[in-house]
Amino acid sequence: MTELLRRALRRIGLWLSAAAKAWRQSLQLRVATTTFLITGTVVLIIGVFLLDQVTTGVLKDRRDAAIRQARLGLDPATNILRDADTTAKLATAQDQIQAELTSSNNSTGLFTIEIRSPSESTLLPAGSQIAIPDGLRSLVQQGNLAVQYAPVTGSSNRLVAGLIVGEPVEANSGLFELYYLFPLTSEAQTFSLLQRTVIISGLVLVLLTVGLALLVTRQVVRPVRVAAQTAALLAAGDLSQRMTVRGTDDIARLGRSFNDMAGSLQRQIRRLEDLSRLQRRFTSDVSHELRTPLTTIRMASELLHGSRDEFPPELSRSAELLTNELDRFESLLADLLEISRYDAGAAHLESETADLRGVVASTVAAHRMLAERHGAAVVVHEPDEPVMVDMDSRRVERILRNLVGNALDHSEGRPVLITIGADDDAAAVTVRDHGVGLRPGEAGLVFNRFWRGDPSRSRLTGGTGLGLAISLEDARLHDGWLQAWGERGRGAQFRLTLPLRAGHTLMSSPLPLAPGDDEEDDYARTGS
């Protein structure tokens, strides 16, 4: 039973929420409902007022006529009743009065009369079923002419709405009460007819207004809906979408303005696309034009470098410098081209699911020589399970190579710690060095192009100054984070956080950005 009730309640709740939703979403429904409520109220008030006015007017006429009738009938009734003192006489008197009054005046319509004798409280004639209201009787007994609405016997002996007028009649045997019973059948019929008419016309009026409101709002809402749909399609990238415009009204103006907006948007986007394409073309062309001679120079320099032992010392050193600086020039060119590709928005991910540990391992392997030259150990803390990430391994490895290379450059011979962490949504790699660290505020600057922490520092890798800027772009391309932490004397830590699945928005990182005290212990352990 309670289960049934609960189910019914739930269903009602569902209906209510569906209705609330429809209310919020449909302008048409709101307008129609409001119109319905307002016209309904107005029609109701007008109808009630109208009926009341007509009823009161008609009944007042009837009442005046009835009272006139009673006044007119007083004299004949007094004459007839003067000597009536027995029941038999009374019955005759009643018939006489009835005949007298109905024949003399017909203007007030059909009526019957009843007489009550002073001695008896029963009605005459005995067969009458009409109960004269006590209030009326007491007024009449006090000698007043009184009027009251009360049910009377109609034409087919049924009780119908009626009007009773009572008047006292002086007679020898005392004070008779003479009651005129007017059935209000025709008035009641008129009223109910009037009522029906008012209700029906009110309903028709309300329906008409609601329909009108629906029609009007539909005319307004439909183009708005079409505009909304078109805007959605535009937003989805279909820039050729336009609204159909007919006529010159406000709606047409909306459509035209909308189409103008879409057209201008399309032009702007086309322009930007063209710019981006131009930029890409330029990058590509510069790349090709620069690279071909550079290749020749490179090969020539390698050839010279290969046979430098046969040269005198100055030439030999020159060949060496030429080769080394060519390396720098090349990496600078490569970085410049890469960053211009980002600026042109021409960088695309080649995502694939791969184990982050593998990428870290190959990064570490690639830096073994550099680590040896710096005399710094590279220590990796990684989970036992694979850390599968949707990523462009080439780019992620480039980020990590940058971070590890930087860390080694600043390691001052102290170990570099790499930690891999993962949770349900994200994976992270931190690269920590125990070098000189960063000054306050520098953590935000390290990603700037060509930023140098300390120009006096010697660098073995000969970085281009663009590495971290490119790494940051690479991380962003993955919807990931690349952040820096550093403290004077404690070293620096970089953290790369990547979502496990492409397109997932990062909320938090599995590893802290700033190393805790336990990592200091790590350092103490590995450093000893």
Place this chain on the structure above:
Amino acid sequence: MKPRVLVVDDDAALAEMLGIVLRTDGFEPAFVADGNRALQAFRETKPDVVLLDLMLPGLSGIDVCRAIRAESGTPIIMLTAKSDTVDVVLGLESGADDYVIKPFKPKELVARMRARLRHHDELASETLTIGPPEEPVSIDVSAHQVVRDGRQIALTPLEFDLLVALARKPRQVFTREVLLEQVWGYRHAADTRLVNVHVQRLRSKVERDPERPEVVLTVRGVGYKAGPP
């Protein structure tokens, strides 16, 4: 006999420099600077390996690559100044076996060329069988022949090497890095594009339905392996 190299490049200085380097390293280079004459030069010189610049006057490098591939499986190494994935993949899809991005080190180029030439010297007499049992792919390694369903399949030497590398250890999963090292002769490289494109080309030749491979299977997140024999 010195291996013959056809250098298709319009940059005179680079071509000359390449000639010097290649002769030093024991190759016999021939040169052509125009894409339109590349195919004719190829037919005349019958080189063991082609070095092909992608940006050429006349017929583009991509078209030259397709034309050569249409009549021969001779190894083609692209010289490209474009490192964009689209350009690289387009070059590989048109039939190139490998690519070097300018500016390259001469040692690197020579190592790649040797890697492409090395496999022609190998002659091991063995027959391998992989793929679904009802319609297996049989490989005659010494004869450089691949047969499926009684039909001989024409593979380029590189595709052949790739297939043989997978087929020799049918149950082993090869990462792309391992394949790069075994087939292309790379070390410490993570260029998955090279492997991906060639696996697709190989599949388009040996699979009944390249969309649902049975011979060269993908192991998600790891690499590739040969289908069970």
